Amino acid sequence: MSSYLPAISLPRPSTGAVLLLGVSGAVAWLGAKAxxxxxxxxxxxxxxxxxxxxxxxxxxxxxxxxxxxxxxxxxxxxxxxxxxxxxxxxxxxxxxxxxxxxxxxxxxxxxxxxxxxxxxxxVLGADDAAYVTDKTTGDVRVVKGPATIVPGPMEKVTKLVEPVTLTKREYVKLQDKLTGRVWIERGPGQLFLEPHVTAIGSKASAYALESHQYIRLQDTITGVIRVERGEQLVFPTPFEVKVDGTATGIKDCIDLQAWEYCVIQDRTTGKTRVERGEKLVWLGGTERVVGRDKEQAVKVDSENAVLVLNQTTGKQVLVETPQLFFPSEDEVVLEVRKRIKLADNEAVILKDAEGKYHYRYGDPRRNDGEGAHRSFFLPPYWELVTLLWSRGRRREHRDLRITVFDMRAQYMSFEFNCRTSDNVEMILEGTFFWEVVDLPAMMRYTGDAPGDVCAHARSCFIQLVSKVTLQIFMDTFNDIARAAHSNDDTFYAQRGIKIHSLEVTRYQCADASTSAILEAIIQETTNRMNRLSCQESENEVALAKLKGMVEQEKATSEVLAIQHEHSLASARAEGSAEAERCVAFLEAMRSSGTLPPARDGRDPAEDFWQLLRKNEALASVAQGSAHVYFTPQDAHLTIENRSSR
Structure with a gap:
C-alpha cells in the first residue's frame, strides 16, 4: 500500500543564495573525500x-x-x-x-x-636426512638431522632420506654413480647416502660361522675362491658370491666316524682322495665331494661280501675276507652281495661271464664239481638268472619273476575252454600237481614252465573232450583228466617236469542257457543221490534195529542160561542143606531112644520128619490168602485156614 503526499509549493531562491549553496557543497564534498x-x-x-x-x-x-x-x-x-x-x-x-x-x-x-x-x-629428526638441490647449479647437498632446513633463495628440498641402520653383523653394497666405484659398508652405525650413491640391493647379514662351519666365496671378477672357517663373522667383498648352493652358503665340515669315509675330488686337477674317519674334513676352494658327503664302510663278514671295481684296470674283485672295507682312490664299491643260502628244496641258476649256465642245489648230493656248495657268494661277472613265468588261472600274464626255484612238488590251478562233440562249450577248472625234476632240461627247452604245462594240457583236453558228448564227459571227466597228462609224458619229461596228477575241480557251460540245463541235470542227479542216500540211511537204521534185537535176544538167552545155572546151583545147595538137615534129624531121633516102635514097616523118625515138613508148609500157607486141603490119609483131619475179609 503506497502513501499519498500532497504537493507543496516553495518560494524560488535568489541567485546569490544559489552560489553560496554551491560553494559550501563543494567544500563539504572535498572534505569528505580528504x-x-x-x-x-x-x-x-x-x-x-x-x-x-x-x-x-x-x-x-x-x-x-x-x-x-x-x-x-x-x-x-x-x-x-x-x-x-x-x-x-x-x-x-x-x-x-x-x-x-x-x-x-x-x-x-x-x-x-x-x-x-x-x-x-x-624439520629433521636424529634419524632423518634430506636432499637440498640448488636450482641454479644443480648441486645437491645432504642435510642430516637433527636440524631445521631453511632452503636458500634458489634451493629446494627435493627428497627426504631415511638412513640405512646397520648392526654389527650387517652390511650393504654401495655404488657411486659418478665414478662407478662399488664397495661394502659394514655396521654398526647409521649410513646417509650421498645423492650420487645408491645401495645395490637391501642390507644383508654377514656370514656367522661356528667352529664346525665354513664358507666358500668366489670373486666374480678374478674367479679366485677363498675359504673361511669358523668361528668368525665373514663379510664378502663387493664382487664375491657364495659357491655352495645352500640358502646361506654356509656348510658344515664333514665329521667322519671311525666306520665312515668320503671321496673328494679337486676340480682343477681332477685328482681324487679318500678321507677316512675318525676326523673332520674341510673342503678346499676347488674341491667337491663325489657321491654322498659320508659313505659307510662295508662290513665284510660271513654273510656279506663286497664287489669292487678298480677304475684304473677295469677289473672286478670280490672281497670276502672279514674286515671293515674302505675303498681306495681308484676303487668303486659296485655292490654288497649277500651270501646265497639254499634250503634242501631250493635251486638257483647262475650265468658266468661267458654266458654258460651253472646250477646250484640246496641238496648237497645234486651239486657237481669243486666249489659247488649250497651256501656261496656270487662270483664277479656272474649273475643270478631270473625267469619270467606266467601266472593267473589262464596264464594270461607273464610277469612272475622266479630266481630261486622250488624243487618240491607243488600245486598249480588252471582254467580254459573246450567243446564237446555235441558242440557244448565248457569252462574247465582244475589243478596240476607237478614238480621240476631236471632244471638243466627245463632251461634248454622252456623259459616258462607253468605256461608250457598249461598250454599243453589245454591242447590235450581240447582233443579228448571234442571226442565225447556232454553226458559222457560228465560221467568220465576224471578219466579224461588222467588221460590228458598220462598219454604224452614225453613232452613233460623233455622239459624236466613231472606231472603227478591233474584234477578237474569244476566245470560249467559257457552258454547261459546250456548252463541252466546242466544245472537242472546236476540238481536232479543230486536229488536222486540224496534220495538214494536217504533210503540207504533208512535201510541202515532198520538193519541196525534188527541187529540190535538179535543182540538183545542173544543177551536175554545168555541171561536166562545164567539164571538157570544159578537156580540149579541154588537148588543143589538147598537140596544138600535139606538132606543134611534130614539126615541130622533122623540120626538124632534114632539115637534119642524116645521113638515109638515101628508099625507096618514104617520108620517113626521119618514120620516125625514128614509131620514137621507139613507144619512148615502150613505155616507158610497160613501167611497168605490160599486155601489148602489135606486128605484124611495125609493128616487124618481137615484143616481150614480162614482169613478175615
Missing amino acids: LRRIQYVGKNEQVLVKRLTEKIVVNGPTIYFPSPLTTLSFAKRKAINLTALQYVVIDDEQSGERRVVSGPQLVFPGPYEVPQPVQDKT
Whole structure:
C-alpha cells in the first residue's frame, strides 16, 4: 500500500543564495573525500603507495595521508606473520633478486618485492636426512638431522632420506654413480647416502660361522675362491658370491666316524682322495665331494661280501675276507652281495661271464664239481638268472619273476575252454600237481614252465573232450583228466617236469542257457543221490534195529542160561542143606531112644520128619490168602485156614 503526499509549493531562491549553496557543497564534498584518503595503518599493516615516479611503502603503526597531487594510487596490505617453523621467499621485481626470510618475525615487503606463499620449514629428526638441490647449479647437498632446513633463495628440498641402520653383523653394497666405484659398508652405525650413491640391493647379514662351519666365496671378477672357517663373522667383498648352493652358503665340515669315509675330488686337477674317519674334513676352494658327503664302510663278514671295481684296470674283485672295507682312490664299491643260502628244496641258476649256465642245489648230493656248495657268494661277472613265468588261472600274464626255484612238488590251478562233440562249450577248472625234476632240461627247452604245462594240457583236453558228448564227459571227466597228462609224458619229461596228477575241480557251460540245463541235470542227479542216500540211511537204521534185537535176544538167552545155572546151583545147595538137615534129624531121633516102635514097616523118625515138613508148609500157607486141603490119609483131619475179609 503506497502513501499519498500532497504537493507543496516553495518560494524560488535568489541567485546569490544559489552560489553560496554551491560553494559550501563543494567544500563539504572535498572534505569528505580528504577524510577517506587518511589511512590508519596498524602495526601488522603497510600501505603501498604508487607515486608519479616511484613506489613507497609506509609501515605501521601510523596515520598516513597520501598527497593527492603526487599519489597515483595507494593500497593497504597485511604484513607477513611468520612462525618459528615458517619461511617465505620474496622476489624483488626491480632488481630480480630473491631473498628468504625465516620466522619467527613480522615481514614487511619492500615496495618492489612480491612474496611467494608462506612455506613450512623441513624439520629433521636424529634419524632423518634430506636432499637440498640448488636450482641454479644443480648441486645437491645432504642435510642430516637433527636440524631445521631453511632452503636458500634458489634451493629446494627435493627428497627426504631415511638412513640405512646397520648392526654389527650387517652390511650393504654401495655404488657411486659418478665414478662407478662399488664397495661394502659394514655396521654398526647409521649410513646417509650421498645423492650420487645408491645401495645395490637391501642390507644383508654377514656370514656367522661356528667352529664346525665354513664358507666358500668366489670373486666374480678374478674367479679366485677363498675359504673361511669358523668361528668368525665373514663379510664378502663387493664382487664375491657364495659357491655352495645352500640358502646361506654356509656348510658344515664333514665329521667322519671311525666306520665312515668320503671321496673328494679337486676340480682343477681332477685328482681324487679318500678321507677316512675318525676326523673332520674341510673342503678346499676347488674341491667337491663325489657321491654322498659320508659313505659307510662295508662290513665284510660271513654273510656279506663286497664287489669292487678298480677304475684304473677295469677289473672286478670280490672281497670276502672279514674286515671293515674302505675303498681306495681308484676303487668303486659296485655292490654288497649277500651270501646265497639254499634250503634242501631250493635251486638257483647262475650265468658266468661267458654266458654258460651253472646250477646250484640246496641238496648237497645234486651239486657237481669243486666249489659247488649250497651256501656261496656270487662270483664277479656272474649273475643270478631270473625267469619270467606266467601266472593267473589262464596264464594270461607273464610277469612272475622266479630266481630261486622250488624243487618240491607243488600245486598249480588252471582254467580254459573246450567243446564237446555235441558242440557244448565248457569252462574247465582244475589243478596240476607237478614238480621240476631236471632244471638243466627245463632251461634248454622252456623259459616258462607253468605256461608250457598249461598250454599243453589245454591242447590235450581240447582233443579228448571234442571226442565225447556232454553226458559222457560228465560221467568220465576224471578219466579224461588222467588221460590228458598220462598219454604224452614225453613232452613233460623233455622239459624236466613231472606231472603227478591233474584234477578237474569244476566245470560249467559257457552258454547261459546250456548252463541252466546242466544245472537242472546236476540238481536232479543230486536229488536222486540224496534220495538214494536217504533210503540207504533208512535201510541202515532198520538193519541196525534188527541187529540190535538179535543182540538183545542173544543177551536175554545168555541171561536166562545164567539164571538157570544159578537156580540149579541154588537148588543143589538147598537140596544138600535139606538132606543134611534130614539126615541130622533122623540120626538124632534114632539115637534119642524116645521113638515109638515101628508099625507096618514104617520108620517113626521119618514120620516125625514128614509131620514137621507139613507144619512148615502150613505155616507158610497160613501167611497168605490160599486155601489148602489135606486128605484124611495125609493128616487124618481137615484143616481150614480162614482169613478175615
